[in-house]
Amino acid sequence: MVQEETRKGPWTEQEDLQLVYFVSLFGERRWDFIAKVSGLNRTGKSCRLRWVNYLHPGLKRGRMTPQEERLVLELHSRWGNRWSRIARKLPGRTDNEIKNYWRTHMRKKAQERKRALSLSSSSCCSTSPNKNIPMDLSSKAKMEEGSSSSDFKDVKGKMTEEEGVKGYPMDRIWDEIASSEEVSSGLGYEGSIEEGSSFTCPPMASPPWDYCFDSLWRMDDEEIKLLVPFSDLSAYNYGHSREL
DNA sequence: AAATCGGGCAACCGCACGCGG
DNA sequence: GCCGCGTGCGGTTGCCCGATT
Incomplete structure (x- = not known):
């Protein structure tokens, strides 16, 4: 099976929801892990950035x-x-x-x-x-x-x-x-x-x-x-x- | 109304650092 | 001490949208 290319660019609402869900499960760490298990074709860095700059509830x-x-x-x-x-x-x-x-x-x-x-x-x-x-x-x-x-x-x-x-x-x-x-x-x-x-x-x-x-x-x-x-x-x- | 410009912002990139093996 | 991995940070880029012409 061919590995899907890592996604870049703006996040969709669906991706946001997925990320929020998996962060609530695993916490704000191990971003690479979260990126993998969530099924998001994003890098851990990208997930972290999205969370920190946009999805974090305290923002x-x-x-x-x-x-x-x-x-x-x-x-x-x-x-x-x-x-x-x-x-x-x-x-x-x-x-x-x-x-x-x-x-x-x-x-x-x-x-x-x-x-x-x-x-x-x-x-x-x-x-x-x-x-x-x-x-x-x-x-x-x-x-x-x-x-x-x-x-x-x-x-x-x-x-x-x-x-x-x-x-x-x-x-x-x-x-x-x-x-x-x-x-x-x-x-x-x-x-x-x-x-x-x-x-x-x-x-x-x-x-x-x-x-x-x-x-x-x-x-x-x-x-x-x-x-x-x-x-x-x-x-x-x-x-x-x-x-x- | 269409074109252009500029501000605001989200996201990416590369480097540095800390930590565990 | 070295190496690899994960994470954090600062710089930069590119897109979107409202204002202006």
């Missing part, structure tokens, strides 16, 4: 709240692109979701700044760069010029190879975009996010996290301490079914 749907947006900004300025780590601070949100949010958010910001730059460059000179825009303008301009039809991802790929070597790593650019955004939004994160500081942040509206019994959003002691101002600790006092 929150819909737009990010302003509180979540601020938190993402704050945590990204602290940790960089550690999406999974950031996601653990946002119960109900996945790393993928946050990553996507950040990308589009930053793309928007980059476009706005590009617009602002082109406006200011017509009336202003290059000798007195705006202090709120710490980025090397030539690098930035290059970066954005290269983005025909504003396809930022391509630019980013190039930056890591070309610009990055020249001493302007993409991460730094993203950080600077973010930090300038923080400054401009008057949030003044800089002082409060130092390691060991009090890390104050506006309290999040406490969502009904009680249903998050599983381990997607576990956190270690240090992280819990960090988060105490945000939400009632007891919300995280659920049983963990798996170790990390």
Whole structure:
């Protein structure tokens, strides 16, 4: 018998149902095993991803709240692109979701700044760069010029190879975009996010996290301490079914 | 009304890490 | 110590759909 080719692409409702059923039977582990016994012609990785990003019962749907947006900004300025780590601070949100949010958010910001730059460059000179825009303008301009039809991802790929070597790593650019955004939004994160500081942040509206019994959003002691101002600790006092 | 563009998001890929044999 | 396997993570791609022209 010829082995059927592994399926790729969007999941069907039937596949979702199958996956949910088998996960309920065997738990959130042994994804290869689940992929096999379920009869889904998917890889274990694909099953896991589908579960984590879409089918998990604790997932929150819909737009990010302003509180979540601020938190993402704050945590990204602290940790960089550690999406999974950031996601653990946002119960109900996945790393993928946050990553996507950040990308589009930053793309928007980059476009706005590009617009602002082109406006200011017509009336202003290059000798007195705006202090709120710490980025090397030539690098930035290059970066954005290269983005025909504003396809930022391509630019980013190039930056890591070309610009990055020249001493302007993409991460730094993203950080600077973010930090300038923080400054401009008057949030003044800089002082409060130092390691060991009090890390104050506006309290999040406490969502009904009680249903998050599983381990997607576990956190270690240090992280819990960090988060105490945000939400009632007891919300995280659920049983963990798996170790990390 | 049709074509084009851009944002949002789901999913894939490759690499790294941890663990057991 | 090495190897293979399972899993997690970050980066990237491609599709869908609403907005705009």
